[in-house]
Amino acid sequence: xxxxxxxxxxxxxxxxxxxxxxxxxxxxxxxxxxxxxxxxxxxxxxxxxxxxxxxxxxxxxxxxxxxxxxxxxxxxxxxxxxxxxxxxxxxxxxxxxxxxxxxxxxxxxxxxxxxxxxxxxxxxxxxxxxxxxxxxxxxxxxxxxxxxxxxxxxxxxxxxxxxxxxxxxxxxxxxxxxxxxxxxxxxxxxxxxxxxxxxxxxxxxxxxx
Amino acid sequence: xxxxxxxxxxxxxxxxxxxxxxxxxxxxxxxxxxxxxxxxxxxxxxxxxxxxxxxxxxxxxxxxxxxxxxxxxxxxxxxxxxxxxxxxxxxxxxxxxxxxxxxxxxxxxxxxxxxxxxxxxxxxxxxxxxxxxxxxxxxxxxxxxxxxxxxxxxxxxxxxxxxxxxxxxxxxxxxxxxxxxxxxxxxxxx
Numbered sequence: 001x002x003x004x005x006x007x008x009x010x011x012x013x014x015x016x017x018x019x020x021x022x023x024x025x026x027x028x029x030x031x032x033x034x035x036x037x038x039x040x041x042x043x044x045x046x047x048x049x050x051x052x053x054x055x056x057x058x059x060x061x062x063x064x065x066x067x068x069x070x071x072x073x074x075x076x077x078x079x080x081x082x083x084x085x086x087x088x089x090x091x092x093x094x095x096x097x098x099x100x101x102x103x104x105x106x107x108x109x110x111x112x113x114x115x116x117x118x119x120x121x122x123x124x125x126x127x128x129x130x131x132x133x134x135x136x137x138x139x140x141x142x143x144x145x146x147x148x149x150x151x152x153x154x155x156x157x158x159x160x161x162x163x164x165x166x167x168x169x170x171x172x173x174x175x176x177x178x179x180x181x182x183x184x185x186x187x188x189x190x191x192x193x194x195x196x197x198x199x200x201x202x203x204x205x206x207x208x209x
Numbered sequence: 210x211x212x213x214x215x216x217x218x219x220x221x222x223x224x225x226x227x228x229x230x231x232x233x234x235x236x237x238x239x240x241x242x243x244x245x246x247x248x249x250x251x252x253x254x255x256x257x258x259x260x261x262x263x264x265x266x267x268x269x270x271x272x273x274x275x276x277x278x279x280x281x282x283x284x285x286x287x288x289x290x291x292x293x294x295x296x297x298x299x300x301x302x303x304x305x306x307x308x309x310x311x312x313x314x315x316x317x318x319x320x321x322x323x324x325x326x327x328x329x330x331x332x333x334x335x336x337x338x339x340x341x342x343x344x345x346x347x348x349x350x351x352x353x354x355x356x357x358x359x360x361x362x363x364x365x366x367x368x369x370x371x372x373x374x375x376x377x378x379x380x381x382x383x384x385x386x387x388x389x390x391x392x393x394x395x396x397x398x399x
Contacts, residue, residue: 164361172355184376
């Protein structure tokens with residue numbers, strides 16, 4: 001199932017038709033140049049979206065599996081902000097923002113890792129390398145910001161879906177605190193691009209940016 | 210400066226929210242009372258009653274925010290005024306959605322109070338501080354309420370609202386000249 005150009009991640013098995021539809025929409029947008037400079041970077045996020053989809057929709061149910069998926073996502077965000085910081089295209093002010101956001105993603109990963117160990121699980125290692133490759137092609141701060149918005153939207157969407165599945169109240173609160181922080185990242189990034197910082201009354205990471 | 214002192218004083222804040230009809234941090238006494246064992250329909254009814262109590266507390270906070278943004282609008286200017294109006298509209302959307310949920314559960318949605326006894330605000334900065342204070346209270350309340358809601362849809366709605374309130378806070382902090390994302394975990398504590 002999908003809404004305006006963004007995949008809705010739902011309970012149950014991964015829906016390859018929905019994923020294909022999402023990819024087609026993205027590619028179409030790129031062809032028509034609707035998303036301007038950020039289109040290429042946005043399209044390149046499809047592999048990451050697939051991994052998010054698989055993690056939160058098709059993964060075995062249960063708090064530990066959801067937290068493990070979230071850790072991998074947070075680690076990917078840490079690596080993305082590190083790549084952004086080293087991209088060489090950021091102003092000093094935006095670079096400081098990227099450093100801060102990366103540090104906050106690392107704090108999320110650490111808290112989730114502790115929670116997972118408490119559940120008896122082993123934290124996953126690594127990141128989604130495919131996700132990071134578009135950043136190497138970023139030629140402007142604007143492109144980096146657009147990439148970060150796509151990424152943050154995916155993370156928010158993942159936590160939104162997790163809020164329907166987590167059983168432990170404490171975990172639910174922790175992930176909502178994290179989701180809120182990612183929403184704040186989005187607001188700042190949107191402001192940096194000169195767009196409406198809070199366009200949706202219900203932030204689920206699935207509305208268009 | 211007078212308002213800033215008020216906003217920094219936890220006792221004054223608590224008194225203000227109590228006077229506004231807001232049971233702080235979720236107002237979950239009804240939930241605790243409803244947690245006893247039972248079977249079938251009884252459990253469903255008590256769960257619905259608990260959900261209604263939690264949702265009505267959230268509506269009280271949303272109505273307080275609506276009243277604050279409405280009362281403060283004349284003091285706002287330019288882009289801050291535009292954002293204030295947008296945030297007001299979003300708080301109304303939250304209140305509407307929560308009221309619909311309460312009605313669907315068979316309850317009566319909490320109504321706005323006839324009047325809100327806000328501390329005196331004289332400047333745009335005072336309005337931003339008042340809004341920031343109410344948004345923080347709302348975030349703390351939603352986080353407290355989340356695990357108490359019985360249905361996954363209600364939990365997801367609360368998660369999407371609390372994230373929106375956190376975004377409001379970031380913008381308000383920016384307008385106040387403060388760091389916009391001060392903590393990695395948004396807890397809503399002042």
